[in-house]
Amino acid sequence: MRQDDRLYMISMVxxxxxxxxxxxxxxxxEGFIKPKRIKRQRVYTDEDIERLNFVIKLTKEFGVNRAGVDIILRMRERMQIMEQFIQELLRYVDEDIKEQIEKRIKKIFEEI
Incomplete structure (x- = not known):
């Protein structure tokens, strides 16, 4: 939980x-959300609310059962991890390409 996270009581959620x-x-x-507790009082972050809203949509709007929700949430988390990995890989490739271009430009100017 970040210091600037807004916290909500269950009634507001x-x-x-x-x-x-x-x-x-x-x-x-069911383990779909894990609210923080402050003096035994449940408090929810924006992320908790977003996740809870997603679970509610799956169950009420799409008729997904609890086992299905669990599978979907785990797949969603894996996809987010993969997305972060890909973004990091792209940054690395981007830096490597920039470095190669700079070396080539430097070599061209040295030959002039």
Whole structure:
């Protein structure tokens, strides 16, 4: 949790997502979300709310069962990790290409 994260109480989360507190607690028990606790009080970040909203859409709008939600969430996390890896790889390739271009330009100017 970052210092600048906004935190929400369960009542606000329920209002934002139009769900009952028991639904939020159920998804927590299922392991779909892991809210932080401050003095035993659940608090949710924007990321928690986004994830919870995604779970609600999967279950209510698309009829995905809990096992399906679990699989989809794990796949989504793996995709995010892969995306980060690809971005890092692209940065490395970009830096390598720039370095090669600079060497070629330097070599051209040395030959002039």
């Amino acid at each position: 329920c209002r934002l997502l139009n769900v009952h507190p028991q639904t939020v607690r159920l998804y927590e028990r």
